[in-house]
Amino acid sequence: MTALLEVKNLSKSFGDLKAVADLSFQVNAGEIWGFIGPNGAGKTTTMRICSTLDLPDHGDVLLEGESIIEHPSHAHSRIGFMPDAIGVYADTTIEEYLDFFARAAKLRGPERSARIRSVMEFTELTNLRDRMMGSLSKGMSQRLCLAKTLLHNPDLLILDEPASGLDPRARVEFRELIRALADQGKGVLISSHILSELSETCDGVVVLERGRLVREGLVSSLSTDLSEHQLLFIRSLKGEEALQMALAESPGVVKTRPEADGFMVEFDGSDEDISRLLTFLVSKDLQLVEFHWHQVDLEEMFLSFTDGALQ
């Protein structure tokens, strides 16, 4: 099966600055892919190339196997790009704005009004239809921008930091909107430098740093990637040294790493081995207060992948 979006060896420089270097990844239909990287990592640059607004120095971007670099006009009807900031037209209402882009997308007559109504309902803008664009709050603007992006019913959505500037509640709503779109079978590439925003929504992530691909894959496979061993978090009241000594004696412990008030332990072994480790530690009278699996979240993955260079 050809991927919906395939980015192949993409490179782009601005003068001496390599904004994107040899980047490759894929997004399939019905999947949400997070595009993560610190500010200046090259996310916007990549997304602009993917939506034909910019040209790469090298590499190609394929939409279902066809190059959008060579056939940019084919891509316009199939890709919806939501930039990080919406451009405001003076003296234009929300409905007129949507009407304009619907006309541009060659929607005619009743079909156009139906489409405008449906995207306004989807993004809950119906009550604001006669508001002037200039008077919208950030959250409303973002919703309007999404509505515009959805007008021509694109198969692939490219969203550049759509949730930035939204309050937590709006953020949750936004996530739900995105999920609903993916469930309709659209492919979604969504960028952010805030990870918690993506961790629950995304099927896969592409982590970018200084224009280079750091890691790429499905969220599930990435977390096992991070360490071949299970991670345990252990905290005791007896102080670090005692715990560390006890851990050093225990079989199955591969590596320990001190955390804020406990130890992160990489452990190799079965469930019985873990149970035995717990019995052993208890027998040492270490006054354990915490002993649990550690679930790796996206934030942590990101930190470990990027060598702390994201500051």
Next chain:
Amino acid sequence: MKMLAKFGDRLNPILVKEVRQAVRGKFFRFSFLCMLGMAFIVATLLLTTQNARSEDLVNDSGTIFYLGMSIVLAAAGMVLVPLQANRSMASERDDNTFDALLISGLRPAQIIQGKWLAAGMLMLLFVSTLAPFLVVGHTLFGLDLLVSLMLVVFTIAFSMTLSLVAIFLACSFKNRALQSLALAFLALVCVGMVAWWSGGMMVVLFQPFVSINSGDLLVTAATVFIGLNLLHLWGYGLAIETITHREENGLLRVRVACLLASIYGTGLVILFWHLWRDPDVVTIGTVVNYALCTGLNIPTLTESDHLGVRCRNQITQGKWRRFGSWLFLPGGTTGSALYLMQMAILSLPLLIPGNSWLGMFGHSTNSISSNGLYAAISALVVFVPIALFPSMIASRASTGFVLRSVMRATIPATIPILALLTGVFGLIFGLHSMANFESGLNPIYVIGRNYNRVREAGGLIGWGFLAALALFAQFVFIAGYRSRLKKLRRQQLSGAAPVSAPVPPAVPTPEPTDLD
């Protein structure tokens, strides 16, 4: 009703948007009121002064009324409308809405068209506010209706030209400083146009003692009008090119306009010859046409070649279609072929008997016609290499933006450079004063001599020499850019190296900055 809705659907989306915005916007209301007020004041002033005048001066009043109205219309058409067009296009860039337009499904042609049409609508509206005043002028002062119609038509045509220039400028320069510079330039052009045009029309239309053949007037008007429209087509194509994706055939319309211009120019020369039967018209007309067409072709001549091959491969159906469309595919090579074709078309009037090729080889070398022919052919010999040589360099795929621009500038710059060079040579080699000027090395002199029907067999040789000199001058030009060319080549080679080569760890890369 249904028809109307259907028609509304087919309207250019940008036009619909612009009109909606305009109706609400302040600029529009303000300028509309200004316009009405100005027309009203002019009309009132004239009406009140009319009482004091004697019957004999009615015609004079007509002239004054015409002048007043033309100033009002010119102010609106040549200042307000182009300014609004420029503002509207530039604001798309400033307000971050331009990208959304480019991927909205609108073709670049539609975007330019929409903006241009909106300017046209504004102009029509201004004209319609003037209509009542013109009717008053007709009934009270005997203002000729045909004259007023011409006034209106020409104002609209000039206003559309300026609006197109304004839109083109807004598309070409992102930089704010450049924008304001361009706007100032535009304002100057506007003022110049107003002065020239209202003065010119006055003389032509209100001086009964200068006898003007009405047929001549019509021919002149039609010539100006069609020429203006050809220029519209060309400028429109150029404006579209500036916002077209770099991988698409952006200069197609410019090519069509160039070809049409050559056909129109040829027809015009033949028409003039029929009207006036003067072989000089053929010579001068042909040389002017060569110069004009060379200028018009610069963008297509110097376009990068890499795109053409792919575009050609995309045309899969029909051998003939592929063959026929070849000239209109992107790239300097096809541009050069099209240019040569136009030059051939433009040379057709030289075949007119009396200006015939036979005259050149016959014994009547001192006849007017053969000298004219010499001049035309020598002009051709100069123009073609001056145009083709830089385009050869510019159309290479490896040529960067800067070099391409330099090459574009080289073509029109070559002739003045040549004139300068000959002057310098004259000084250096101490050619004595007369020879300095009356030398076959002086292009101005050679042109003058040929046109002045001086018997001179060496003209062609002189021009051939000049062409060689032009090539040399261009070599000097390019030598300055050789290092840049080399660097470009190096960049290309290093870019072609396997991309999977390990990227060096983040050495002193500039601190990444956030754009948002």
